[in-house]
Amino acid sequence: MEELNRNEKIERAILVGIISTVKDEESMEELKELTLTAGVEVIGVVTQKRDTIHKAHYIGKGKLEELKFFVENQEADLIIVNDELTGTQIKNMEDFLNVKVIDRTNLILDIFAKRARSKEGMLQVELAQLKYRLPRLVGMGGQLSRLGGGIGTRGPGETKLEADRRHIQNRIKAIEKKLEEIKRHRDLQRSRRKKNQVPVVAIVGYTNAGKSTLLNALTKAEVYVEDKLFATLDPTARRLILPSGREVILIDTVGFIRKLPHDLVEAFKSTLEEVKYADLLLHVIDVTSPDMEEKIKVVERVLSDLGAINIPKINVFNKIDLLEVVLKGNEREVYISAKNKIGFDNLLEAIEREIFKDVEVVNFLLPYDKTKEYNYLKEKTKIIEENYNEDGIMIKAEVQKETKEKLKDFIIV
Ligand SMILES: Nc1nc2c(ncn2[C@@H]2O[C@H](COP(=O)(O)OP(=O)(O)OP(=O)(O)O)[C@@H](O)[C@H]2O)c(=O)[nH]1
Ligand SMILES: [Mg+2]
Numbered sequence: 470m471e472e473l474n475r476n477e478k479i480e481r482a483i484l485v486g487i488i489s490t491v492k493d494e495e496s497m498e499e500l501k502e503l504t505l506t507a508g509v510e511v512i513g514v515v516t517q518k519r520d521t522i523h524k525a526h527y528i529g530k531g532k533l534e535e536l537k538f539f540v541e542n543q544e545a546d547l548i549i550v551n552d553e554l555t556g557t558q559i560k561n562m563e564d565f566l567n568v569k570v571i572d573r574t575n576l577i578l579d580i581f582a583k584r585a586r587s588k589e590g591m592l593q594v595e596l597a598q599l600k601y602r603l604p605r606l607v608g609m610g611g612q613l614s615r616l617g618g619g620i621g622t623r624g625p626g627e628t629k630l631e632a633d634r635r636h637i638q639n640r641i642k643a644i645e646k647k648l649e650e651i652k653r654h655r656d657l658q659r660s661r662r663k664k665n666q667v668p669v670v671a672i673v674g675y676t677n678a679g680k681s682t683l684l685n686a687l688t689k690a691e692v693y694v695e696d697k698l699f700a701t702l703d704p705t706a707r708r709l710i711l712p713s714g715r716e717v718i719l720i721d722t723v724g725f726i727r728k729l730p731h732d733l734v735e736a737f738k739s740t741l742e743e744v745k746y747a748d749l750l751l752h753v754i755d756v757t758s759p760d761m762e763e764k765i766k767v768v769e770r771v772l773s774d775l776g777a778i779n780i781p782k783i784n785v786f787n788k789i790d791l792l793e794v795v796l797k798g799n800e801r802e803v804y805i806s807a808k809n810k811i812g813f814d815n816l817l818e819a820i821e822r823e824i825f826k827d828v829e830v831v832n833f834l835l836p837y838d839k840t841k842e843y844n845y846l847k848e849k850t851k852i853i854e855e856n857y858n859e860d861g862i863m864i865k866a867e868v869q870k871e872t873k874e875k876l877k878d879f880i881i882v
Contacts, residue, residue: 483513485528486551489520493551496727500551500573502845507580513542522552522873526561530558537566541697547577553730556605562825574601574730581733589651589740597736599637606630606637630656652739659746668717668824670709671744673772674753675764676724679787681705683753684721705744711821712814715851716857727767734774749823750782751816756804757791783819813844836861842876 482504486497497516504511517532527531527550540548547569548562554572562570571579578598585591607630672680688707705721720743734741744750750772758764765784772778783801790806798804798812803819805812830853835843839861846852846864849872854865863881873880 480509480546481512481544482509482547482549483515483536483543483545484511484549484551485515485536486517487522487528488518492760492763495763497551499550499727500576503573503576503580504549507576507583509549512545513539515539525558527552527554527558528567533562533565540566540568546570549573552728556607559605560607573728574732577726577730578733589648592644592648592651593736593740594733596641596648597730597732599641599644600732600735600844601730603634603637603641617805632841646738655739655742659743668748669720669743669746670749670751670820671747671823672751672753673744673768674724674751674785675758675768676726676754678724678753678755678764679807680724681721683751683785683787683805684719686807687813688719688808707849711799713821713825713851714816715821715825717748717820717824719746720744725768725771727763729771734771738775741775744772745777745780747777749820750777750780751785751820753785753787753807755788755806756786756796757788767840776871781823783816783823785816809845825867825869828869829873831866831868831873832865832881833866833876834861834881835864836877839879842879846872846876 472677484499484500484504485496486493488494488497493664497514501511501514515528515532515536517528519529525527528536536548548571550562550572552572553574554562554570559570559572577600580592580632581594582598585594597786640720672684674680684705684707688709707719707720707721711715711717719826722744723740752765752768754761755767769778772780783803785797786798786802786804787807789796789804790809790811796804798815798819800819800822803812805816833846835846842863844867846868850866850868852864852866854863856863868876
């Protein structure tokens, strides 16, 4: 919208990809969505069946000539390639086609750059962009200056290149330092939460699965929801009170996608660490997606990269309002509509069961002078019954192993 207000011309792109398996076709569809999300119009798609990427110019020479014809005929503003390119490949393609060429990674980085809102998110995206640019300075022609617009600007000379490189390296160092500070603050918050024993439930999943809609519906938080990719970049944490009255912290996260740029994962590591330290993961899956299985695999791969594969997980199949069939879940699988709030009872029950499976009911007798212990029980456990008698307070409570161990001297049978 912003662009339109500024009266900018909407750029017209031709998408280019190599197809060797069915997955590549789905990935091309996704590239189309990414392009639209970035606010660019798709005026054509050119694919080539081949097993490997052409070393010099991504697609073969013949296909490249076909593409050139297409570009000139349709007056395309840019080419978007469905794989990550080297600087040389970009340069060769641009020289031949006379039009701006960007790759999938650059496109995703661009979307992230537009969407980042928090200071941390913006720094993380900038870091990923700089790391992407650094090895591509030679090939990328005028892309540094091109940031201000202007298609076809020529590349900088050698000295300029060296200066650019040094400038980028310094900026990378400065950002990394700032991010380190933010991370320290976050670690502190996390350890505080841990001390308070409030369990953390992280919502993860493929982009556009409905994660933010779910967080909003469960907690009435106003988190930005949109039918576009990567609506959420910054982790949002909200309190959720479960039916039993117990409390958990629910965290929304950035969506995953296949071929998620490596630099981006790196840059977002500290944000994604929230996932690593969660007590439970809700993996939200869009049941209407034709390539659902593949998306599940992508998410599981990222979780494994993050070292989060061993955290208990509930698969939350979302958007069932759009299905004709009725599906029945089990302990580790629930079917919901986040939008229409269907299936929430089952979901909350599953969360409760998973998180509090280690709790047991214990009877304590606390002498009246043990106010510290009393407050501890009040805060950390769910008290079922309290009776005041001569020797002290009899308390029946649901406690976790840790609490039981801590107050074992006051347990009665
Ligand atoms: N029909 C239907 N649409 C839903 C449901 N849940 C979410 N949506 C829609 O799916 C789209 C994406 O929802 P979001 O909540 O932004 O998805 P997300 O997973 O947070 O996406 P990112 O932040 O981009 O990763 C929006 O248009 C929602 O309205 C549902 O239960 N049923
Ligand atoms: Mg979201």
